[in-house]
Amino acid sequence: MTVAHQLRAVGLDFIEVAPVRLVFAREMSAGPEAVYRALADDVPGWAEWFSAVTFARPTGDGSTREVRLRGGGRFQETIIAAKEPEVYAYRVDVANTPGIHAFAEEWRLAPSGTGTLVRWTFALDGTAAVRFMAKLGRAGLGRAFRGAVAALDRRIAA
Template sequence: MPRWFALEPADAGLFDSAPHVFRYEKHYDADPAQVWESLQSDESLSAWGSTVSSLTWTSPRPFGIGTTRTVGLGPAQVHERFFRWEEGSGYGFYVYEANAPLFRRFAEDYRVEPDGTGTKFTWLVAIEPVGAMRLPFRLLAPLVKAGFGRMASDGTKYFAAR
């Protein structure tokens, strides 16, 4: 059983104050209802590609503010709690525990909007590393940003194939 490290709670304010905020905007060839259905499905992002290796909702449906889930990215695992849930248009969550002591606070926000015949998907990732990781993270931030960008690109391929 993995050891868990507690992170500090976060809310939407972290997207304005975190030392590292990554923003991704993608157009998906699917209507917003399809993208939303995928995001809150049992597989969610793990269906889009291999970047997310596992995803388990740990709260019962219907989902909303306070919903929790566990997400795996290879050996890294996190427990997430949702602080924003707008049915059909997006959600935001923060990581409250991780199996590695890398972050002080970590949050993500997903928005789904109509965009012509498809969907505009906007994704924000806000990261505040723990003190000892500030300098290494600053050096590794471009690689971390590219890794998250791969997940957003996985969505482009996923919806184009549907």
């Protein structure tokens, strides 16, 4: 990882109190159990359905992950919540992006009819410039999330 930056270790509570919280929600036709398995158990599969992800793999005993993003972002992450089929969350421990102090994401899954309501929370703390850019990127993150959920739904159905 080029120029690794160690981030602050945060827990699940950070998701609710982070200076930048971007929350997106969308319904899927797949059930919560299938969605959870795709998120938590098929980490390499993320590159197949989330267009921003170019590479993902579990590391260590599976409680950590390595993720690479389009554009060169690289992260080492720790799973901070894995409660099937309701919540899957992770924090970034090491990033090659300067200015980020703490970063976590949470995927909450709730039954919705015969499918699942997926709520993704992007939680971040960083320099003023990083916080500003994250908020500025809300629309793009929303599009990426909607596309990812649609692609995941197709992948699970196939």
